Amino acid sequence: MKGIVEYMRKEEWSPYAAGILLGFVVIFSLLLTGNLPGSSAAFENLAATVGRHVAAPNNIYFVPQEVRGTTIQPIYPAGFTWQVILLIGVFFGAMGSALAAGKFIGWRRSVPDVDRQWRAIFGPERWKRWVIAFIGGVVLEFAAGIAGGCTSGLAISGGVQLAPAAFIFVAGMFISGIPTAYLIYRRRF
Amino acid sequence: MSLTEIVITFLLGFGFGWALDKAGLTKYHKIVNVFRFTDLAVLKFMLSAMVTGMIGIYGLKWLGLVQLTPATPTYIVGNFIGGLIFGVGMAGAGF
Numbered sequence: 575m576k577g578i579v580e581y582m583r584k585e586e587w588s589p590y591a592a593g594i595l596l597g598f599v600v601i602f603s604l605l606l607t608g609n610l611p612g613s614s615a616a617f618e619n620l621a622a623t624v625g626r627h628v629a630a631p632n633n634i635y636f637v638p639q640e641v642r643g644t645t646i647q648p649i650y651p652a653g654f655t656w657q658v659i660l661l662i663g664v665f666f667g668a669m670g671s672a673l674a675a676g677k678f679i680g681w682r683r684s685v686p687d688v689d690r691q692w693r694a695i696f697g698p699e700r701w702k703r704w705v706i707a708f709i710g711g712v713v714l715e716f717a718a719g720i721a722g723g724c725t726s727g728l729a730i731s732g733g734v735q736l737a738p739a740a741f742i743f744v745a746g747m748f749i750s751g752i753p754t755a756y757l758i759y760r761r762r763f
Numbered sequence: 764m765s766l767t768e769i770v771i772t773f774l775l776g777f778g779f780g781w782a783l784d785k786a787g788l789t790k791y792h793k794i795v796n797v798f799r800f801t802d803l804a805v806l807k808f809m810l811s812a813m814v815t816g817m818i819g820i821y822g823l824k825w826l827g828l829v830q831l832t833p834a835t836p837t838y839i840v841g842n843f844i845g846g847l848i849f850g851v852g853m854a855g856a857g858f
Contacts, residue, residue: 596779598819599778599779600816607771664780666776667783671784706855725809725849737835748850
């Protein structure tokens with residue numbers, strides 16, 4: 575028992591062990607809820623909720639199926655969906671893991687030794703991290719919309735069902751990710 | 764959605780986030796370094812999750828306990844171009 579607690583408080587597990595835990599999450603997700611986990615759809619659902627109320631109340635891509643009473647499945651149904659609740663769980667799960675390991679940073683301004691690699695390339699300014707993370711996030715979500723999912727919803731949840739789309743997506747991800755990382759880093763770090 | 768479903772979904776998400784953080788994938792350098800081949804934690808994590816998931820899901824399907832969900836349709840151009848743009852965002856943002 576003490577061993578288990580200690581293991582939970584470790585800062586990092588072997589990626590294989592963490593991957594097996596995620597594998598069990600995927601299995602129990604299908605067994606208990608009939609859905610497979612994904613994260614990009616939650617942002618789409620939330621964005622569609624805003625879009626529907628602000629700009630396009632009758633847009634067929636935003637209005638939930640049961641409201642419209644037709645059989646066309648909207649691409650990004652508005653609403654507080656299964657995926658959104660899952661995403662809230664992801665947030666608290668990662669936070670719980672960080673708290674248990676005692677590495678939770680929160681809003682503290684300067685954090686030595688965290689993101690050492692980032693600082694070596696982009697400098698110590700916090701705002702740069704926020705701006706680049708935001709732009710990257712927009713690019714990610716846009717791409718997930720085109721591809722039909724992200725690393726979790728398409729690559730892992732699709733991959734476990736042997737969907738060809740998952741493997742095409744991962745190939746594309748590496749083909750562009752490798753040169754992007756090379757352009758940022760060259761021979762530095 | 765019933766309360767039980769909400770609680771189960773939240774707990775599944777909690778496990779998901781916990782696994783991501785314990786694999787170190789909440790850190791910028793772990794994500795970027797997989798594209799530089801200096802730290803393959805992302806691949807180790809993803810592939811072990813997929814292998815575990817595949818064995819479990821096809822085992823349960825064989826036992827008749829679950830049905831596969833409709834997976835993302837194969838649309839080569841969309842999946843591939845989406846993947847290409849995704850890679851740029853992932854290597855840039857480190858998420």
